[in-house]
Amino acid sequence: MNLLKRLCLLALFLLYTTFAFCQSKPSLDSLISSAQNFRKQWPIEKVYLRLDKPAYTQGDTIWFKAYLFDADYFKPSHRSGLLYVELDDNNRPVKRMMIPVISGLSWGNITLDDRDIPLGAYTLRAYTSWMLNFGEDYVFKKDIFVSPLDGLPRVVKTAFRETATDGKSNIDARLQLLNISGEPQRLKDMQLQVMDGKKSLVRNKSATDVEGKINLNFSLSAERARSKNLLIQAREVVNGDTTAALMIPVGLNKPENTDLQLMPEGGTLTADIVNRVGFKAIADDGKSVNVSGKIINDKQQTVAAFKALHGGMGAFEFTPQAGETYAAAMDLPNGVSKNYPLPAVQSAGTNLRIDQLGPDSLQVRIAVRDDASMGYSLIGESRGVICYAAHVPSGSITVNKHIPTDRFPTGIARFTLLNLAGEPRNERMVYIDHQDALRIDAATDRPVFAPHDSVALHINVTDKTGKPVRGSFSVAVTDDSQVQTDSIGSNIINNMLFTADLKGNVEKPGYYFTGNSAEKVAALDNLLLTQGWVGYNWKQLSAPKTAPRFAAEPQFTIQGRVSNIFNKPVEKSGVTLFSKKPVIITDTVTDKNGRFVFDNITPIDTAVFLIQARNKRGRSFNVGVDVDEFKPPVFAPAERVTPWYVNSDTLLLQKINKQIATRQEAEKLYGHVLKTVHIKDKRIITGSKNLNGAGEADQILDEADMDKAGKQTLADLLEKRIKGYHFTGMWSPSPFGRPIFTYYMVKDKKIRFIFDGMDVEWFYNGSAKGPEGQERFQFLRTYLDYYAAEDIKGIEVMYSAKYGGAYSSKLLPPLDYGTQIVYVEITTRSGAGPFMKKTPGMYIYKPLPFTLPKQFYRPRYTVKNTSPQPDLRSTIHWQPSVVTDTAGKAMVSFYNANKAAMYHIIIEGTDMNGQLGYMSKQIQVH
Numbered sequence: 001m002n003l004l005k006r007l008c009l010l011a012l013f014l015l016y017t018t019f020a021f022c023q024s025k026p027s028l029d030s031l032i033s034s035a036q037n038f039r040k041q042w043p044i045e046k047v048y049l050r051l052d053k054p055a056y057t058q059g060d061t062i063w064f065k066a067y068l069f070d071a072d073y074f075k076p077s078h079r080s081g082l083l084y085v086e087l088d089d090n091n092r093p094v095k096r097m098m099i100p101v102i103s104g105l106s107w108g109n110i111t112l113d114d115r116d117i118p119l120g121a122y123t124l125r126a127y128t129s130w131m132l133n134f135g136e137d138y139v140f141k142k143d144i145f146v147s148p149l150d151g152l153p154r155v156v157k158t159a160f161r162e163t164a165t166d167g168k169s170n171i172d173a174r175l176q177l178l179n180i181s182g183e184p185q186r187l188k189d190m191q192l193q194v195m196d197g198k199k200s201l202v203r204n205k206s207a208t209d210v211e212g213k214i215n216l217n218f219s220l221s222a223e224r225a226r227s228k229n230l231l232i233q234a235r236e237v238v239n240g241d242t243t244a245a246l247m248i249p250v251g252l253n254k255p256e257n258t259d260l261q262l263m264p265e266g267g268t269l270t271a272d273i274v275n276r277v278g279f280k281a282i283a284d285d286g287k288s289v290n291v292s293g294k295i296i297n298d299k300q301q302t303v304a305a306f307k308a309l310h311g312g313m314g315a316f317e318f319t320p321q322a323g324e325t326y327a328a329a330m331d332l333p334n335g336v337s338k339n340y341p342l343p344a345v346q347s348a349g350t351n352l353r354i355d356q357l358g359p360d361s362l363q364v365r366i367a368v369r370d371d372a373s374m375g376y377s378l379i380g381e382s383r384g385v386i387c388y389a390a391h392v393p394s395g396s397i398t399v400n401k402h403i404p405t406d407r408f409p410t411g412i413a414r415f416t417l418l419n420l421a422g423e424p425r426n427e428r429m430v431y432i433d434h435q436d437a438l439r440i441d442a443a444t445d446r447p448v449f450a451p452h453d454s455v456a457l458h459i460n461v462t463d464k465t466g467k468p469v470r471g472s473f474s475v476a477v478t479d480d481s482q483v484q485t486d487s488i489g490s491n492i493i494n495n496m497l498f499t500a501d502l503k504g505n506v507e508k509p510g511y512y513f514t515g516n517s518a519e520k521v522a523a524l525d526n527l528l529l530t531q532g533w534v535g536y537n538w539k540q541l542s543a544p545k546t547a548p549r550f551a552a553e554p555q556f557t558i559q560g561r562v563s564n565i566f567n568k569p570v571e572k573s574g575v576t577l578f579s580k581k582p583v584i585i586t587d588t589v590t591d592k593n594g595r596f597v598f599d600n601i602t603p604i605d606t607a608v609f610l611i612q613a614r615n616k617r618g619r620s621f622n623v624g625v626d627v628d629e630f631k632p633p634v635f636a637p638a639e640r641v642t643p644w645y646v647n648s649d650t651l652l653l654q655k656i657n658k659q660i661a662t663r664q665e666a667e668k669l670y671g672h673v674l675k676t677v678h679i680k681d682k683r684i685i686t687g688s689k690n691l692n693g694a695g696e697a698d699q700i701l702d703e704a705d706m707d708k709a710g711k712q713t714l715a716d717l718l719e720k721r722i723k724g725y726h727f728t729g730m731w732s733p734s735p736f737g738r739p740i741f742t743y744y745m746v747k748d749k750k751i752r753f754i755f756d757g758m759d760v761e762w763f764y765n766g767s768a769k770g771p772e773g774q775e776r777f778q779f780l781r782t783y784l785d786y787y788a789a790e791d792i793k794g795i796e797v798m799y800s801a802k803y804g805g806a807y808s809s810k811l812l813p814p815l816d817y818g819t820q821i822v823y824v825e826i827t828t829r830s831g832a833g834p835f836m837k838k839t840p841g842m843y844i845y846k847p848l849p850f851t852l853p854k855q856f857y858r859p860r861y862t863v864k865n866t867s868p869q870p871d872l873r874s875t876i877h878w879q880p881s882v883v884t885d886t887a888g889k890a891m892v893s894f895y896n897a898n899k900a901a902m903y904h905i906i907i908e909g910t911d912m913n914g915q916l917g918y919m920s921k922q923i924q925v926h
Contacts, residue, residue, distance in 0.1 A: 044071035065880040076104025080128035107880035137534035169225035184212030266352035266426035271322035278529025288312030293330035352426035438917025468888030473909030482874035503532035560627035569594025625843040685794030689757030691806035697796035709789035755834040871897035900926040
């Protein structure tokens with residue numbers, strides 16, 4: 001019988017397991033019943049995205065496999081059939097898609113088109129609609145770095161020094177620009193801009209010296225200097241134009257700003273008993289820092305010492321006295337000691353302490369210093385299931401109890417001590433490991449292979465008893481010379497069983513599970529002392545029951561509402577759905593609330609649906625259609641990620657250099673390897689009112705570009721895709737020095753927006769308050785934010801006199817013909833010009849791209865066909881759907897590239913019945 005199924009039955013038996021005699025048990029029964037009912041109403045889903053490798057280059061492809069589980073048993077979730085995957089740049093999605101999930105599994109890919117996804121750091125997220133009911137805690141998140149294909153001409157070394165004067169923070173930023181090989185970028189003209197998020201604070205123009213160095217000195221308020229979003233944008237000026245910006249975080253990391261978090265085990269310090277206290281030290285940049293110091297009382301006497309064991313975390317013990325106050329005096333690297341107060345000592349209350357007595361037993365100690373108490377309940381849970389329950393009677397007592405760990409599954413167990421009112425008094429988390437992960441082995445026919453050899457991997461999967469396991473697995477083979485394998489990063493086991501149940505970021509989670517040394521066991525326990533738990537809290541059990549804010553989506557549906565001119569629902573309205581790709585013509589009728597639903601639809605990438613509604617007389621002019629569009633969630637800003645090119649890890653640079661050298665060597669032997677060039681006719685925008693004729697422009701974004709941009713606003717689309725597009729502005733006289741944008745520009749020319757042949761500025765009346773330029777800027781912004789890419793057929797930019805002349809002669813007075821204007825002609829789908837309205841009775845619906853998995857390219861080499869062309873794959877093989885048979889076996893084959901290397905093979909997966917597995921090994925190619 002499955003372990004967690006047995007635990008549910010065991011919980012009932014445990015109602016009669018007590019630490020001591022207690023006459024009243026109804027409260028414990030009620031707690032267990034409430035917890036079980038809550039979990040049924042609010043079941044948790046967990047998702048894990050397994051990637052083919054940890055880092056990528058321009059033009060590369062992210063290959064992924066998604067595992068969607070019920071959190072209780074790690075069985076496939078059947079609640080959700082749609083998964084949303086997005087790639088964010090500083091909380092702005094550059095790619096968002098939905099993928100179908102069948103029996104908890106799916107896979108797909110994201111192409112890193114360098115036009116849409118440039119160099120930089122991104123956040124990859126995956127979630128279902130149902131998950132959003134629980135906030136961001138269970139949303140899968142992973143940082144992704146996109147490196148240059150042929151090498152960015154520079155990397156940056158930084159050093160920052162801060163001094164304080166008259167309440168101001170004076171910052172000396174010293175930058176050195178080098179190429180990938182470490183050679184200085186000498187005498188380069190640079191534009192430097194200090195930014196706080198999107199706010200520009202300081203601008204400067206300078207040049208690097210003969211060592212590639214450049215200095216920037218600036219002053220900020222002390223509050224502004226502490227901003228986590230403070231960075232320097234550095235752009236090289238080449239022939240009057242600027243290159244892409246290097247984004248350089250301003251890392252001050254002053255030792256005296258180190259934050260020390262002190263967390264007593266169980267939540268409180270209780271007088272006259274031994275208390276264990278966990279601590280975590282965080283530097284200015286949000287990263288952990290190892291520290292040491294001592295605990296002092298109010299008489300400045302030392303009562304304990306502390307020292308971080310790993311990741312800025314550790315623990316210490318001492319016996320606090322009633323009426324005393326305590327502080328941690330931390331020794332800082334600059335020789336200064338700083339005091340951090342501990343929580344107040346409680347003379348009455350409870351204390352909960354848990355120690356692991358080897359792999360099979362926990363020792364729980366509860367100290368009660370509360371004579372007025374009527375008793376307590378101790379609840380032990382894991383994965384949302386109550387696995388242990390017991391009563392603790394009233395009175396001033398200390399209770400010790402050994403609890404067998406076989407009552408809990410592998411993973412985080414949370415123990416909570418509650419009073420009879422169901423209010424939590426103490427909580428403690430521990431990690432229980434039964435060493436029951438799946439055993440995965442991948443054997444090859446021989447230990448060493450030659451280039452272009454065919455490799456057969458014979459996969460064998462068993463459980464911990466050696467019994468064969470049938471399951472679903474993914475296999476990735478990468479070239480170690482190009483890919484830096486993250487051996488202590490996230491994998492399916494530590495993500496599902498560990499990091500997904502903890503608040504905040506866990507640095508290098510694999511560290512805690514590589515080996516089983518006493519130090520790592522202690523480090524893991526320290527982490528659980530200091531990191532928050534993400535599950536429900538006990539107050540939710542008694543809260544009024546509410547309907548979920550976000551409905552589960554078992555499948556893709558198109559839903560909406562038909563209303564009349566008074567916004568009243570129209571019952572029994574005929575609604576027809578049209579689609580060319582896939583070909584669909586179907587209809588339905590609305591219910592009494594005017595609602596309609598179309599289901600059993602399998603859309604494809606860039607699908608477009610036309611929805612038409614008619615009233616009972618078969619007319620459309622007096623009815624309106626609204627569709628329930630996908631509303632993207634707004635996530636909290638991601639933690640600042642240092643780009644790969646700033647103070648780069650030596651090993652990472654070696655990998656990039658190796659990639660560049662491999663390509664250069666291939667070019668010497670076989671000539672320059674060109675990208676495939678597709679010859680196309682001139683881009684024509686259907687319905688364009690371009691005065692030069694459709695397709696006659698300096699830059700054109702056509703309907704294919706609009707389909708690719710999807711839900712992006714016109715403002716975002718222009719900023720990302722139009723060359724030279726930017727704002728210009730002036731500084732406000734406010735103390736904060738915020739910029740006021742006044743003009744939209746393309747390079748050195750002001751933009752004039754034309755919608756379907758109509759000049760938007762004809763509708764500008766200058767009635768808004770403020771400087772005229774700011775008025776116009778905000779007026780135009782209204783249009784740019786209103787339209788989305790899906791509302792537009794195409795954009796044509798007339799920058800040169802060749803194309804702009806026709807517009808100037810029509811729109812400008814004769815005396816203004818020489819004015820530097822760039823005309824941007826926008827052709828909307830409605831063709832009605834800059835008017836914000838919808839067609840009665842019709843709705844054009846473009847859902848998120850519905851991405852179906854593509855086939856990973858697998859070259860085939862034979863004795864007669866050993867291609868002389870260079871094979872530059874960094875991911876040698878990717879196979880997301882490997883299914884073992886009833887004997888626990890499967891076979892995967894692939895061809896090596898044409899050069900000597902060490903390959904890394906990583907296999908991850910599940911038996912679809914609660915057990916997870918991970919394996920990593922290497923093979924030699926020479």
